Amino acid sequence: ITFLGCCGAWKENRCLLGSYFVAVLALLVLICTGTVIAMSQGVEHIADPLKDTLYLYDETSSRGDIKEITSLWDAVQQEYQCCGVFSAYDWEKTPRFNGEGYLEDGKAIIMGVKVPRSCCEAAPNKALCMTRPSNKNGAYIVGCFEILYDSISDHINIAGGIAIAIIVIM
DSSP states (O other), X not given: OHHHHHHHHHHTOHHHHXXXXXXXXXXXXXXXXXXXXXXXXXGGGGHHHHHHHHTTOOTTOOOHHHHHHHHHXXXXXXXXXXXXXXXXXXXXXXXXXXXXXXXXXXXXXXXXXXXXXXXXXXXXXXXXXXXSOOTTTTOOXXXXXXXXXXXXXXXXXXXXXXXXXXXXXX
């Protein structure tokens, strides 16, 4: 876009300058629209896609997209010390962690798993934690969405201010 403006000014070409103006105006409109939508929409809409990805979690999958979702969930739950979307009990609604599944843990097989291993990172007895998730057993009980919501709420005004500053500068 900048190329259009520079060449148009250098060559004094009205067509290039007009194209540059239209492109910058379109960007300004898109940024304004995006800022208004982002500031007016609630963060609550993010929870639904997160819940959908719980069903795709599979440590044994060979598919690239499933591996990516699984590693992302594991990383988020370990880093933020959270489990599930709203709570650790969200995992029990999925077929893999409804209490009837199992996980291989080295040489042993853990039956009745209700949460993934990443929810029990701090637990001294991971098998007990994964089958009976609770604070007492060392499981992360707080949902990841709650932590994400708090983080976004703390920074939404800063993000909005930056977007408004960019609009003013344009």
